[in-house]
Amino acid sequence: MKNKKTIYVLLILFFILTSTIIAGYCLLFNHPFQIEKRTYLYIDEDDNIDSVYTKIENRLHASTLRGFHLLSSLSGYAEQIHPGAYQIDASYTTWKTFHRLQHGMQTPVRLTIPSVRTLDKLVKTVSRQIMADSASLSGLLNDSTFCAHLGYNSNTLPALFIPDTYEVYWTITPEQFVERMQKEHKRFWNEERIKKAQHIGFTPVEIVTLASIVEEETIKKAEKPMVAGLYINRLHKGMPLQADPTVKFALQDFTLKRIRHKHLECDSPYNTYKYPGLPPGPIRIPSIDGIESVLNYTRHDYLYMCAKEDFSGYHNFAENMTKHLQNAARYQRELNKRNIH
Structure with missing residues (x-):
């Protein structure tokens, strides 16, 4: 009888244990x-x-x-x-x-660095992709001491960022984010690219600055090296760039479709009609294509450009002022005809 009770107890314990294991398995x-x-x-x-x-x-x-x-x-x-x-x-x-x-x-998550006009827009885009909020990231990028430690100032800092998609951890801090951007910047500016920049007579920051102007002038990838070549010609000849996008940046009005004389009076180092040479820094964060278009610019003799009157996004190029004025007159007539102010 005692043996039977023991067997019953063991069976009950076995049943309980088995049930617990099965229940646990089903839960986990x-x-x-x-x-x-x-x-x-x-x-x-x-x-x-x-x-x-x-x-x-x-x-x-x-x-x-x-x-x-x-x-x-x-x-x-x-x-x-x-x-x-x-x-x-x-x-x-x-x-x-x-x-x-x-x-x-x-x-890891995919973090896309966009080609945008301002650091504020960069901060908003980046903060939507990582845990760090826009306030902490903006505060760091606007810290003049921190920027100086990196070798930049408020004008040149946009040159640090190379638009691309990177893998990072979502928990990356603002400091870690900038550190990662530094590593990607150094990786991008390899020996070959630095030699090309030196051959043109520019630093990497100056290449990026010119690339930012080129990208604001044309959205046509095939035309970018042409535009880059034109501005390099002007710089080498000591001519002012007279780039309309720099005036828009100086005024912080990117909606302007037509630059008038009153706009050219803007007293800003970014106004390349008033001040010769390159502006103090990039007027946007240019794409890799934009940077490459400057490093591999097209050799030609053009010094002037004007948007084509068909509004195709392409430009008419000219070697002299006479031809340029003819191109400009056709474009102005179309602006007036379309009532674009």
Whole structure:
């Protein structure tokens, strides 16, 4: 009889143990996410365990959180939440997902540096792609002491950024972001590119400055080396650039479609009608194509350019003022005809 009781107890314990294992397996190795493709789960610095649960439920459409509750209570995860961007697949189990979150195994995100006109726009775009907010990033880039430490000032700082797409961790700090941009800048400005710049007689910052003007003058990739060659001709001859985009930048009015005499009176070092040579710094963050168009500019004898009267986005080029005035007259007539002021 005693043996039978022992067997019964053992069977009950075995049943309980088996049931617990099965229940635990179902809780931890289930597939709770109702998502059709890989999805990023973003955990912020100020998230607590409840907000993490909410994000898992809403972002990943989790059918149950019981497994997460169990693992959190056993591991003390609530006291050591790691911020980051975690890429989660629909096939991930509760255990695999929790393991990644608990150990901070975040996934790199793609950070795109755009070709934009101002650092403010750059900051807004970047801050939407990483955890750092725009205020902290803007504060760092507007810190004159910090910029000087990098070898830049407020005018030349846009030359630091090379528009491209990079892989970074979402938790990258503003300081780490700038450090990464420095590394990419050094990688871009290799020995070959530096030699090309020196052959033209420019520093990398001056190349970027001219590239920014070229990009504002034309959106046509094939025409950029031509425009670059024209401005290099003017610089080598000691002629003022007389580039309309620099006047727009000086006035901080990028909506101007027609530059008039009153605009040319603007007293700014960026006004290349009033001040010779290159402006103090880039008037935008130019693309790699724009930079390459200056480094590999087209050799020609043109000194003047004017937008084509067909508004195709291309330009008429001229070697002398007489031809240029003829081109300009045709363009002005079209502006008047279309009532563009």
